[in-house]
Amino acid sequence: MPxxxxxxxxxxxxxxxxxxxxxxxxEPDGVYRDSRECAALALLSADTKLxxxxxxPRPKKG
Amino acid sequence: MEQSGxxxxxxxxxxxxxxxxxxxxxGGDHVRVSGAEAVDGPGGSLALAxxxxxxxxxxxPHVLFRTPPAPETLTVFRExxxxxxxxxDAAPAVMWxxxxxxxxxxxxxxxxxxxxxxxxxAEPDARWLDEATWxxxxxxxxxxxxxxxxxxxxxxxxxxxRRTVDVARGFVRAVRRRDWPQAAxxxxxxxxxxxxxxxxxxxxxxxxxxLMGGTDPRVALQAQAARxxxxxxxxx
Numbered sequence: 001m002p003x004x005x006x007x008x009x010x011x012x013x014x015x016x017x018x019x020x021x022x023x024x025x026x027e028p029d030g031v032y033r034d035s036r037e038c039a040a041l042a043l044l045s046a047d048t049k050l051x052x053x054x055x056x057p058r059p060k061k062g
Numbered sequence: 063m064e065q066s067g068x069x070x071x072x073x074x075x076x077x078x079x080x081x082x083x084x085x086x087x088x089g090g091d092h093v094r095v096s097g098a099e100a101v102d103g104p105g106g107s108l109a110l111a112x113x114x115x116x117x118x119x120x121x122x123p124h125v126l127f128r129t130p131p132a133p134e135t136l137t138v139f140r141e142x143x144x145x146x147x148x149x150x151d152a153a154p155a156v157m158w159x160x161x162x163x164x165x166x167x168x169x170x171x172x173x174x175x176x177x178x179x180x181x182x183x184a185e186p187d188a189r190w191l192d193e194a195t196w197x198x199x200x201x202x203x204x205x206x207x208x209x210x211x212x213x214x215x216x217x218x219x220x221x222x223x224r225r226t227v228d229v230a231r232g233f234v235r236a237v238r239r240r241d242w243p244q245a246a247x248x249x250x251x252x253x254x255x256x257x258x259x260x261x262x263x264x265x266x267x268x269x270x271x272x273l274m275g276g277t278d279p280r281v282a283l284q285a286q287a288a289r290x291x292x293x294x295x296x297x298x
Contacts, residue, residue, distance in 0.1 A: 024153040
């Protein structure tokens with residue numbers, strides 16, 4: 001690690017690895033929308049059907 | 063997963079800087095970098111880190127509106143590029159993010175005019191995107207949304223052009239998963255791509271993404287960038 005990185009970490013507490021993690025984040029787990037949000041999208045979208053098609057099956061629990 | 067205090071601090075600073083960019087995109091004003099008034103202090107150093115994470119998008123309003131950035135903003139941007147060079151073994155996204163910042167600097171910084179091209183400005187490798195599944199492709203493109211700039215070509219943009227339908231599928235998947243940052247980034251790319259399926263309803267979808275996720279300034283930034291690009295009618 002360059003010395004400037006070390007000095008930077010000493011000042012801010014933010015490590016280079018924190019910055020790299022922010023630049024290349026892992027994909028978060030999906031959260032599936034509920035019916036109220038579907039209704040909101042339906043109001044917004046008079047012509048579009050694709051986003052309103054049946055939701056992707058949720059993973060089975062257990 | 064629990065985040066460290068430093069990570070939380072950095073995320074907050076990135077959001078502050080993203081808010082500054084959103085304001086400039088909406089108002090056509092100069093970008094100001096919150097917290098960068100004293101570059102030598104902790105706040106200034108944190109601002110530099112935040113600028114590094116936000117990347118080339120810091121100066122996006124000036125690229126899209128073709129206006130010169132404020133000298134102090136350009137200085138912060140230049141210092142960030144110099145302070146955070148990617149490691150030789152850094153992930154492709156980190157390499158490309160830094161390359162995008164250097165490209166923007168060459169475009170907007172008068173002191174960079176005539177700077178050497180060639181190997182010194184060679185693009186990082188983009189082959190990992192050719193082999194990526196459409197889900198991974200969309201995630202990576204969303205992370206690299208600062209490369210989605212009209213009139214600017216690069217290997218990542220060429221992959222996006224070749225895989226428009228994959229990006230469209232990824233956009234829908236991101237909306238269904240409520241991954242607003244990914245959806246907004248993918249939507250910004252799609253705004254620049256030709257051959258996007260009409261059935262996607264991109265404009266409505268992006269409005270929905272902004273409605274649901276727009277309290278996050280990084281989502282708002284992508285949505286607003288897409289809106290400006292769409293208004294200009296530009297393709298990559």
